[in-house]
Amino acid sequence: MSDMLKFCYLSLCILFLSCDGVESKKNDTKQTLIPAIEEQEDISTQKTILFFGNSLTAGMGLEVEDAFPALIQRRLDSLSLNYKVINAGLSGETTASGKNRLSWVLKQKVDIFVLELGANDGLRGIPLDETRKNLQEIIDAVRRYNPKVKIVLTGMQIPPNMGQDYTGEFKLIFPQLAEKNNIDLVPFLLKDVAGIPDLNQADGIHPTVEGQKILADNIWEILKSLV
Structure with missing residues (x-):
């Protein structure tokens, strides 16, 4: 009889421990699933800002993480x-290409579209009407893809190599x-950078790391009200 009681007691212990293990596994599964679900929800609600431009956007001569789009990403993350x-x-991108x-x-899907094109048109002396037409067609195309998209246009200026008339009219396009x-405008992307040797690379055109930081600030002044 004593042996029988011991056997029953042992069986109950094993059953209890087995149930407890199953319950622990259920709890572990729940704990694993919760962050996974939260991560999926985070991705589904995430919005996209697309910077569409030329070498200024690409960060020519620098690491991509030093270009102003990456700096904007870090600012968004910090907030x-x-x-x-x-x-x-x-x-090398022109408005046509x-x-x-x-x-x-x-x-x-793009929620905010930042259009930074036109500088190469101006430097190459492309007819102003063509530059204006191409920029307008880009704006129209972006809106056809997503009527609710917010568009930011970055203003640009060029040296007077092409003559005062061309330079002045080019500046007015943006x-x-x-x-x-009825879109937002960064008045002059290269404000406080253009023509300053210490903020530009050897070519005198493309910003240094410090110059890119100022470009990011110039864009953020407009972008902060849209995010």
Whole structure:
């Protein structure tokens, strides 16, 4: 009889421990699933800012993490804002070539589209009407893909190599397009950087690491009200 009681007691202990192990596994599974679910929700609510531009956006001559789109990403992260920044800058890009690759870039959903093109047009003396037309077509195409997208246009100025008339009219393209399309404008992307040797690389055109920080500040002045 004593042996029988011991056997029953042992069986109960094993049963209890087995149930406890199952329950622990259930709890562990729940704890594993909770952060996974939260991560999925975080991704689903994340918004996208796409910087579409030329070598200024691409950060030519620098590491990509030193270009202003990456600096904007770090600022957004520091403010716990759930945004993903995409650097779609391509060195040498004109408004015409940008227009041609736009459909590929817009295969993903974009909430804020920052358009930084035109500088290479000006430096090459491309007819102003063509630059204006291409920028307008890019704006129209972005809105067709997503009517709710917020668009930011970055203003640009060029040296007077092409003559005062060309230079002056080129500068006006950006504020005029911004007003016409009711979009936000960074008045001059290279404000406080252009023409300052210490803030530009040896070519005198592309910003240094410190120069890129100022570009990020110039853009953030407009972008902060949209995020």
